[in-house]
Amino acid sequence: MADVEDRLREGIGKLSIPKKSEDSADLARNIANLSPGTQENLGVLLRSISNGEALIDTDSEGRAQIEYKAAKKIFWDGSNANVIAHPKSDPDIQVKVDACLELIGYLQSEKPPAGVVLDKTKISLSPTKEYRLGHEFEKTKKILGSGNAAGDIVVVKDRKTGQEHAYKTMMISYFRKEEVRCWVDMSDTGCVPSLYLFKIENNKVTIHMEILKNAKTLRSIIDEHMEGFYESEMTRSLVKPFSLYVLDGALEAITQMHCRGWVHNDLHGGNVMVQKTASDKLGVKVLDFGLANKLEDQNGLNFRGFKADISEVLRLFSALYTGGLEFDNAWDLQHNWKSKLKEFTEWIQMSVDDRKELFCLMDAAMKVVHPADVKEYKNFVKSRLDSAIGDVQSEKNLMKKIVAVLFPEDFKPVHQHVGTDYADATGDHYNFDVADSLCYHDIHHDNTDHHRDTVDLDLEQTANQVPDEYLDLVRMTLGISLD
Incomplete structure (x- = not known):
């Protein structure tokens, strides 16, 4: 905060503002009382005035008016x-x-290159250092998704190595260099998909990247699974610890990004995934850096982008915790969280204790205005998570109950045929298709409504029948680690 005030004082000094009803010390104190976002915008305005890009005038009632020099518009077809x-x-x-x-x-x-290979074990260039569709690699019939500025994201296969990877194309006019710079900076953090190759191809930029297997988006978890947690009093008790697990993991992922000097700017549920890693632990993955920006630039700390990242994580958390309330955007959360949470939690008849905890978590998050504040908030979340786990006896017991709620169709036969020997149960025995899911899209999505079956389950008995091996399937799909 002191750095912001110093920059503002410096800008004020350059403007040579004459003394009127208050001196520079009073003006600096008034500025210090403004919110961080307002201080940041004021700093931008002062610099614009200093370099002649903007002028301040007054209207007939003495109110300030800001006028910017007209910029010449260039119309360009990308x-x-x-x-x-x-x-x-x-x-x-x-x-x-x-x-x-x-x-x-x-x-x-x-002599700039037309592209850069970042993983030569996945990409086999031709002798002339080319990588061409129909020559060095070929398309498969799998489609992973699509973006607003990009075409379909498809699965392609390297003809020499046999490796499959995701293939994304976009017009040069839509491409932002920050996307690749951020991606490369984050490559060794373990919380982003691997980038194999990017190159210019005619009037497009093409990107070859890792397919995230054994992974699931938070969007799909919110849309497809959370309703089932609210169908009985017993399953309601799982919501708090499960939501706090997700919040803790998401905070860790964006902290890694901020430590590398970036803000994501687009952390919606489809851009956050959880995946089982090679070390048998769960890692949170962040996708799509098309809107990424530097955490700190020539204007100082990017308070707006940083706060937006925190708010987007809180949006996802609130949807999990309440089973339905997802704020429209970061602005909506920052300005309306109290009124909307109050109305929604009363409507779903949330317990007084859970309501107090939710408001406390949200209020503490609203006070996070600087990267230095995140560590303290993460510690607070972890303490609430530890307390919530204690309420359900043990992590393993918690996870077995979550499995029974999320996959009731898998365990109805188990409940009916109690004489079956489950000692040799495997993922195939339980017909778990999500293990083959791909990045950006759950290709085995089933629209059947299984939520109504939850109420009929004897949750305690069913949870006891869940083999320990099955918990690994939850860890790979829901982002929960039992370490």
Whole structure:
């Protein structure tokens, strides 16, 4: 905070603001009382005034008005980048020729690569260092998803190594270099998919990346599973510890990103996944860095982006904890969380103790305004998690009950045929399809409504019949570690 105040004082000094009803010390104190976001915006305004980009005037009632110099708008069709031009006039011929020769000159002098391989065990280049569809790799029939600016994200296969990976394309006009820079910086953290290759291909940027197997998005967990937790008093008791597990893991993931100097800016439920790692532990994975920005830039700390990341995690947590309340966006959460939580928790008749804890967790999160504040908040979340686990006797007991709620169709036969020997039970025995799920899309999604079956289960008896081996399936799909 002191750094912000110093920058503001410096900006005020450059403006040579004459003394009126208050001196510079009073002005600095008034600025210090503003919220961090307002201070950040004020700093941007002062710098704009200092370099002549903006002017402050007053209206007829003496109120301040800000005017910015008009910027010349350039209309550009991104589909024309890096393709052969067809000029429409003599002047346009000269423009296109100059631009193309400038590109050729840059390629000759700087010798930039057309792409970069980051994992040569997955990518097999041709002898001429090319990687072409239909030559070095081929498409499969699997589609993982699609993006707003990108086409379908599909599964492709390297013809030499036989390795499958995800293949994403986007127009150069939509591509942001921050996406790759952030991705590369995060590559050794263990909380992002591996980036294998990115390259320019005609007028597009293509990206080859890891397919996240044994993983599930928080979006699918919220949409497909949370309702079942609210169908009986016994299953309601699982909501608190389960939600706190997810909150704790998501906070750890974004802390890793912030420590590397980035904010994500798009942490919705489809961009956060949990996955079983090779070491038999659960890792939280963050996807899609198309809107990533630096945590600190020439304007100082990116308070807005940092706060948005925290708020997005809280949006996901509130949806899990309440079984339905998901705020519209970060702004909605920051400004309306008290009123909406009060109304919703009363409507679902949440217990007084759970309501107090939820409000306490949300209120403490709203006070996180700087990366230095996150550690204390994480410790608070961990303490509440430890307490919640104590309420359900043990982590293993908790997990077995969660399994029974999330997969009641798998355990109805178990409940009916109590004479079956389960000592040799495997994932195949329980027909667990999610183990083959792919990044960005649950290809084995079943629309059958299993929630109504939960009430008929004898939860204690069914949970006792869940083999320990089955817990590993939950760890790989729900982001919960039993360590």
